[in-house]
Amino acid sequence: MAYRSLHDRLRKSIATALKKELGIANVHALPRLEKVIVNVGINKTKMDGKEIHEYVAQTLAQITGQKPVLRITRKAISNFKTRSGLVVGAMVTLRGRRMEAFVDRLVSYALPRIRDFRGLPAKFDGRGNYAIGIRDHTIFPEVPAAEAGKIFGMQIQFTTTAGRDDRGRALLKQIGMPFTPERKISAKSSSSRINEKTVEESASISHT
Numbered sequence: 001m002a003y004r005s006l007h008d009r010l011r012k013s014i015a016t017a018l019k020k021e022l023g024i025a026n027v028h029a030l031p032r033l034e035k036v037i038v039n040v041g042i043n044k045t046k047m048d049g050k051e052i053h054e055y056v057a058q059t060l061a062q063i064t065g066q067k068p069v070l071r072i073t074r075k076a077i078s079n080f081k082t083r084s085g086l087v088v089g090a091m092v093t094l095r096g097r098r099m100e101a102f103v104d105r106l107v108s109y110a111l112p113r114i115r116d117f118r119g120l121p122a123k124f125d126g127r128g129n130y131a132i133g134i135r136d137h138t139i140f141p142e143v144p145a146a147e148a149g150k151i152f153g154m155q156i157q158f159t160t161t162a163g164r165d166d167r168g169r170a171l172l173k174q175i176g177m178p179f180t181p182e183r184k185i186s187a188k189s190s191s192s193r194i195n196e197k198t199v200e201e202s203a204s205i206s207h208t
Contacts, residue, residue, distance in 0.1 A: 006104035006175065007097060014174045021170055031128060031162035031171045036094045036102060038064055039155045040137075042087055055150055056090050063140045064102055068092045105140070106156070107176040113139045119180035128168025130158040130177075 004013075010032070018030050040056055042048075053070065060068045071089040094102055111117065114136075124130050135153045138146055162168035173179060 006100045006107075010100065010175075014171075017174050018170060021174075022167060031160050031167045033099060033103070033171070033175075034095075034159045034161055036099045037157040037159070038068075038092045038094070038102075039157070040068075040090045040152055041155075042089050042152075052150065053087055053090075056152060059137060059143055059146075060090055060092055060154075062142045063137065064092045064094060065098050066092050066094060103158075103175060105142075107178075109141050110134075110139045111178060113141070117178075119178050122169055122179040124165040124168055126165060128160045128162025128164050128171075130160075130168060130172060132156050 015027055015030055019025065019027070022030070024030055038060065040060060042053065042056065057068050057070065068090040069092070070087050071091055073084060073086045073088055076084050111120075114134075120132055133153060133155050137143060137152055137154060158168075158172065160168045160171055162171060169179070
């Protein structure tokens with residue numbers, strides 16, 4: 001079976017599945033990915049220096065296929081020990097084909113390479129948007145193994161047009177995002193827990 005890119009699946013099989021799952025007949029009303037933002041925070045104590053800043057920027061460009069923008073502080077804040085003009089992060093905003101290619105690689109190749117991976121928590125922001133944190137950037141196959149001092153993490157934000165968490169979750173699930181299955185508590189187990197709590201309360205009352 002030939003591999004189909006995410007670009008093709010979003011417009012065919014995923015759109016068909018979302019129509020059936022969400023009960024939306026109009027294809028233009030279906031939730032879709034609007035943009036993906038990749039953020040890398042630069043710690044002053046561990047990642048200070050022009051060399052490490054260039055490494056982060058070059059690595060992020062390899063991962064996303066787009067040149068990142070370095071984020072610089074606008075004013076000095078003594079509590080955070082920052083001064084004006086200090087580099088504190090790098091950011092890439094992906095849209096269109098580059099966004100679809102990045103998400104495809106993330107779901108198909110990068111996430112399965114995480115050690116002891118058990119799925120992602122399905123916690124959205126209330127408007128159908130989602131964010132995940134990655135500790136090790138070397139899970140992406142485009143990046144060669146790095147020294148321990150050069151390993152950095154990143155945050156990936158998925159902005160959708162869903163407007164609701166259930167629709168945003170359905171979209172990302174159809175794309176292939178490996179969410180952790182929800183635990184269902186049976187009526188028998190819940191009633192046994194209630195009985196145990198009642199026994200404990202009655203025992204504490206009798207002791208008093």
